[in-house]
Amino acid sequence: MNIAVIGTGYVGLTTAVAFAHLGHDVTGIDIDHGRVEALNRGRCPIVEEGLPQVLAAGLDQSRLSFTTEAEACAAASIIFLCLPTPASPSGHPDLSAIEVACANISRVAAEGAIVVCKSTVAVGTNKKIQQWLGRSDLRVASNPEFLREGTALSDFLQPDRVVIGTTDAQAAEVLRLLYRDISDDINIVGLTEAELIKYAANAFLATKLSYVNEIARICAATDADSAAVLSGVGSDHRISAQFLNPGPGWGGSCFPKDTLALHHLALDLGLDAPVIGAAIESNDVHTAYVADAIDRLVDRKASPIAVWGLTFKAGTDDTRDSPAVAIVEKLLAMGHRVTAFDPEAQTTPAGAIRASTTHHATTGADLLVVLTEWADFAKADLRRVARHMRRPQAFDTRAVLDPAAAREAGLALLKTPMDTALASC
Numbered sequence: 001m002n003i004a005v006i007g008t009g010y011v012g013l014t015t016a017v018a019f020a021h022l023g024h025d026v027t028g029i030d031i032d033h034g035r036v037e038a039l040n041r042g043r044c045p046i047v048e049e050g051l052p053q054v055l056a057a058g059l060d061q062s063r064l065s066f067t068t069e070a071e072a073c074a075a076a077s078i079i080f081l082c083l084p085t086p087a088s089p090s091g092h093p094d095l096s097a098i099e100v101a102c103a104n105i106s107r108v109a110a111e112g113a114i115v116v117c118k119s120t121v122a123v124g125t126n127k128k129i130q131q132w133l134g135r136s137d138l139r140v141a142s143n144p145e146f147l148r149e150g151t152a153l154s155d156f157l158q159p160d161r162v163v164i165g166t167t168d169a170q171a172a173e174v175l176r177l178l179y180r181d182i183s184d185d186i187n188i189v190g191l192t193e194a195e196l197i198k199y200a201a202n203a204f205l206a207t208k209l210s211y212v213n214e215i216a217r218i219c220a221a222t223d224a225d226s227a228a229v230l231s232g233v234g235s236d237h238r239i240s241a242q243f244l245n246p247g248p249g250w251g252g253s254c255f256p257k258d259t260l261a262l263h264h265l266a267l268d269l270g271l272d273a274p275v276i277g278a279a280i281e282s283n284d285v286h287t288a289y290v291a292d293a294i295d296r297l298v299d300r301k302a303s304p305i306a307v308w309g310l311t312f313k314a315g316t317d318d319t320r321d322s323p324a325v326a327i328v329e330k331l332l333a334m335g336h337r338v339t340a341f342d343p344e345a346q347t348t349p350a351g352a353i354r355a356s357t358t359h360h361a362t363t364g365a366d367l368l369v370v371l372t373e374w375a376d377f378a379k380a381d382l383r384r385v386a387r388h389m390r391r392p393q394a395f396d397t398r399a400v401l402d403p404a405a406a407r408e409a410g411l412a413l414l415k416t417p418m419d420t421a422l423a424s425c
């Protein structure tokens with residue numbers, strides 16, 4: 001099939017590259033000239049496992065190209081919308097990029113083309129897309145994306161399920177054919193149902209994590225091993241062991257925005273949604289709790305703190321809404337000195353020193369705090385770390401450091417930051 005993908009961010013680029021990999025002719029369209037130029041030269045602008053190689057293969061086989069020209073979607077039978085929908089100050093997603101794209105599509109799209117929205121959009125947006133397109137021959141479908149940053153390509157090619165929202169039987173059939181080689185679980189639903197499936201799935205996972213972090217805090221305060229408790233909980237297949245790892249809080253470009261949008265939707269509908277509201281609040285409480293726990297351990301005037309990890313999770317360079325960044329900012333605001341190392345992070349919080357290695361960050365520090373679960377942190381030479389710290393002690397919010405290796409190295413390892421609750425009792 002001839003496919004156009006408008007927007008080459010995480011979702012759009014993965015979609016374009018993956019469909020080219022599956023044998024389709026794909027054009028990626030983006031307003032960012034620099035990005036388009038780099039992509040056409042095979043330079044992958046994001047850190048994503050496997051993506052650079054599949055991008056290069058698609059370009060080599062001439063199945064994939066990138067352009068800034070909206071007219072390029074004239075040749076496509078399927079046009080994917082993969083545009084950003086950032087939260088506006090009111091908490092509602094900003095849909096202006098989608099509205100502009102619809103005007104362009106309406107001008108040039110071939111008769112009968114299917115316009116598929118992959119962006120996470122407010123409920124009712126796909127119906128608006130129909131209106132913004134303003135052409136009765138164009139078919140509209142919603143096809144929410146469930147890929148995770150860091151494992152985007154494999155999530156796309158091996159999805160748990162595919163959701164297609166449309167009331168157009170022909171669009172449903174074409175999209176079913178498009179996905180049949182990668183999924184046996186294709187859910188054809190209405191437009192609103194597809195929009196809500198995406199929000200409900202993300203809000204559920206975020207709620208699960210808020211709950212998990214609360215349990216971890218309770219474990220610390222009762223001197224229980226949270227890993228043992230949560231492993232016992234996760235063995236129940238109705239609960240599942242996935243998304244059961246405590247951390248410094250959940251973040252990224254999706255969970256915070258989507259939980260907020262779903263909560264606002266409920267309020268706009270005149271409904272109470274206390275569970276979703278509490279999940280958001282609980283996450284803020286948790287991040288503040290971790291920062292306070294660290295603060296209680298060091299003398300803020302003199303003690304340098306080493307931080308390992310700034311991205312919102314491992315496997316990505318993304319620091320948007322990263323709890324690690326929020327915690328570092330809180331520590332800086334409290335007056336601490338922070339030296340941070342991250343192998344990929346796009347940004348460093350203003351006021352923090354960016355270290356070039358894990359070792360550089362910890363040398364002379366009074367406390368090491370691990371905020372992102374990069375696998376390399378688990379391989380760090382803890383003897384060397386402990387030897388060069390002023391006080392060899394660590395908080396590992398992600399449980400990546402090996403407790404036995406830390407003990408042997410003389411690095412006092414508090415299993416979770418929540419242990420300070422116990423220590424201060």
Ligand code: UGA
Nearest residue numbers: 145146147148149243244245246247250251252254312313
């Ligand atoms: C999330 C969803 O998992 C995807 O299914 C969805 O497609 C995507 O949002 C989206 O809406 O586009 P992503 O934001 O890439 O994907 O990140 P996740 O892997 O879900 O992690 C979210 C946050 O939860 C991170 O801060 C992560 O560290 C945290 N987390 C995750 C934990 O603290 N513990 C866990 O066990 C799992």
